[in-house]
Amino acid sequence: MRALILVDIQNDFCPGGALAVRDGDAVVSPANRLMDACEVIVATQDWHPRDHGSFADNHPGRKPFELAELAGLAQVLWPAHCVQGTPGADFHPALDRARIQRVFPKGTDPAVDSYSGFFDNGRRRSTGLGEWLRERGVDEVVLAGLATDYCVKATALDALASGFRTTVVADACRAVDLNPGDGERALTEMRAAGCVIATVAGIAHIQEGAMTTVPRDRRSENP
Ligand code: VGL
Ligand code: ZN
Numbered sequence: 001m002r003a004l005i006l007v008d009i010q011n012d013f014c015p016g017g018a019l020a021v022r023d024g025d026a027v028v029s030p031a032n033r034l035m036d037a038c039e040v041i042v043a044t045q046d047w048h049p050r051d052h053g054s055f056a057d058n059h060p061g062r063k064p065f066e067l068a069e070l071a072g073l074a075q076v077l078w079p080a081h082c083v084q085g086t087p088g089a090d091f092h093p094a095l096d097r098a099r100i101q102r103v104f105p106k107g108t109d110p111a112v113d114s115y116s117g118f119f120d121n122g123r124r125r126s127t128g129l130g131e132w133l134r135e136r137g138v139d140e141v142v143l144a145g146l147a148t149d150y151c152v153k154a155t156a157l158d159a160l161a162s163g164f165r166t167t168v169v170a171d172a173c174r175a176v177d178l179n180p181g182d183g184e185r186a187l188t189e190m191r192a193a194g195c196v197i198a199t200v201a202g203i204a205h206i207q208e209g210a211m212t213t214v215p216r217d218r219r220s221e222n223p
Helices: 024-037 129-135 148-161 182-193 200-211 216-221
Strands: 002-007 040-046 067-070 073-076 102-106 140-146 165-174 196-198
Touching: 002 024, 002 148, 024 140, 024 165, 024 200, 040 129, 040 148, 102 129, 140 148, 148 165, 148 182, 165 182, 165 200, 182 196, 196 200
Parallel strands: 002 040, 002 140, 040 102, 140 165, 165 196
Antiparallel strands: 067 073
């Protein structure tokens, strides 16, 4: 059973948002399309309290994008973003929300950040996502969303480590790219760890192949 995990497709990560990812809103229509190819659809939602320790303005004298420490871990300080209950924390309005079966909030503990949809960065607490998927018989996950070099990467690596076959749909993701090339390097790292890096067209093709009965003698025309 295959699940689609939509990672943080929220207004604050889209153009005009507090932590805008370039072209972030370009993931919305591929994300909607991927819903047709997956039986289970879940989303993660960055969901921070206003006093979250990842926000630069909660560290007097520090600026966004500087490096600090949180929960004993290296932490990029971000502009305040995805604050619980604010419009910036909402999913992008064009995302087909009605088809999302369950939302997993993360980053709710002010003392630790949570890039992965499975565990906080200190790996102390589970969001329940892995257990929820397994209870439903999911053995394969497909990932799309924001951002390639932070939450998509962390979620993909934890999915693999949790035993799921993991596919990242590269053209349905966008990167923060604090340093040029971070997004590409993240894809390389995910591939090296064992993730399949795919495209929306490739996933759609797999689905068509599974659903269409092609006469055996014609199958070679539909590789
Ligand atoms: C993210 C930075 C801070 C993400 C979340 O969704 O990739 N990045 N919080
Ligand atoms: Zn965040």
